Amino acid sequence: MNTRLDRMQSRADEIEQYAGRWLELVALGDMTADEIASFEAWKAQAVAHHVAYVRLEAVWRQTERLAALRRPAVSEPSAKPQNGNWSRIRYAVALAMFVVVGAGYSWWGQRTPELAYTTAVGGHKIIKLADGSGIELNTDSSIRVQLDGHSRKVTLDKGEAYFEITHDPQRPFTVLAAGHRIVDLGTKFAVRERDDSLRVSLVEGRARLELTPSSQVHSAVLNPGDVATATADKISVRPTSRQLMTNQLGWRRGVIVFDNTPLTNAVEEVNRYNHTKLVVAGTSISRLTITGTFPANDVDIVLEAARDVYGLRVESRGGRILISR
Numbered sequence: 001m002n003t004r005l006d007r008m009q010s011r012a013d014e015i016e017q018y019a020g021r022w023l024e025l026v027a028l029g030d031m032t033a034d035e036i037a038s039f040e041a042w043k044a045q046a047v048a049h050h051v052a053y054v055r056l057e058a059v060w061r062q063t064e065r066l067a068a069l070r071r072p073a074v075s076e077p078s079a080k081p082q083n084g085n086w087s088r089i090r091y092a093v094a095l096a097m098f099v100v101v102g103a104g105y106s107w108w109g110q111r112t113p114e115l116a117y118t119t120a121v122g123g124h125k126i127i128k129l130a131d132g133s134g135i136e137l138n139t140d141s142s143i144r145v146q147l148d149g150h151s152r153k154v155t156l157d158k159g160e161a162y163f164e165i166t167h168d169p170q171r172p173f174t175v176l177a178a179g180h181r182i183v184d185l186g187t188k189f190a191v192r193e194r195d196d197s198l199r200v201s202l203v204e205g206r207a208r209l210e211l212t213p214s215s216q217v218h219s220a221v222l223n224p225g226d227v228a229t230a231t232a233d234k235i236s237v238r239p240t241s242r243q244l245m246t247n248q249l250g251w252r253r254g255v256i257v258f259d260n261t262p263l264t265n266a267v268e269e270v271n272r273y274n275h276t277k278l279v280v281a282g283t284s285i286s287r288l289t290i291t292g293t294f295p296a297n298d299v300d301i302v303l304e305a306a307r308d309v310y311g312l313r314v315e316s317r318g319g320r321i322l323i324s325r
Contacts, residue, residue: 018042019052026057043130047147050130054113118142119159122273122297124254132166133173138192138251139273139296160192162252167205176212180230183208189222190249198230201240201248209235256296260289266302267323274299281324285312 022039025031031039043050119125119137127135129145131152137143141159146152149171154163156177165173167186175182177191178198187205191198200209202222209228211218220235222228225245228237247257256273258266264286267278273296280286288310294301299321306312306323313324 015048015052016056019049019056022053023056044128044132047130048149115145116142117145121275124251131168131171134164136162136252138162156191156193158193160190160251162188162190162249164188165205178230179212179232181210181212183210185221196231200228200230201245202226202228203245203249211235250293251296254296255293257293258290260291262286263288263290263306263323266290270294270296270299270302273297277320278302279320279322281322285310285323285325 022042025035025039043053117125117127117135117137119139119141121140123137123139123141125137127137127145129135129152130147133152135143135145135154138160141161142157143161144155144157146154152168152171152173154161154173154175156175161175163173163175163184165184165187167173167184173184175184175191178193180198182189182191182200185206185208187207188203189205189207190201190203192201200207200222202224204224207222209220209222209230211230211233218233218235220228220237222237225239225242226237227240227245227248228235230236244259247259250257251273256269258269261269264280267280271277276299278299290302290305290309292305294305303314303321303323307314313322315322315324
């Protein structure tokens, strides 16, 4: 056990040293494109790299005396710092490392700060995690990300997200949403939270969907093409076609795809992406269907289809757009 702990501490020390060297270069402010690329690659190699650098930088920035030693901006990007400035920056970084170590703070096993990401109505965001995994957020969505040396967890607070996970059996990746848990088994999948249910669409690999608290009865392993719907006490899984799965993920390309979709459902989907809300007046037209691919943020094209195909009336009323006979 002691030997193992010694190896862990040795690895931690090595990472701290590398983080200090990178901080020196960043503090000088004249990194080349190749150096920047190498720096980003080093941080992305492991969560521990990112954690070590962020922690060291935070200590360095919080110390006014050290911050004052940072080199001011220069007009020529190729200009090199004076030897005195270089020495002071190296001293500042070394002192910051001493403060971190002196505080008894070890990166090993510690959690990174929880990171929050959101999108506005009509927004779309691509997030790259330090472990190489990727997340895409759809309109009006929010997530919280927590990574450490033992586990990776994302909480979907609202909306919809697409996950492309770098599988690591030593650090399971879980997504918490609507009181349920999705466990990655080497996966690409989408999660959408609705009022009283959760939809998980498995694109590639495998994932396990669990009710919380989980049990053998209340869990299901999903395979490519499976779409699972989970409520408070039930999970139902059905296979779907590749085309339907592609249509459901049209938002990743900035479009909404309808295929004989009832007008009421189509309007509900369009409203997710736009501040101007559409309203269908009358049950007789709510059953009409619409087919086509539409830009997610363009209400006018949907309204034109309603007018041209069905001869419906479209008028603005109190900040909303009413669709009627």
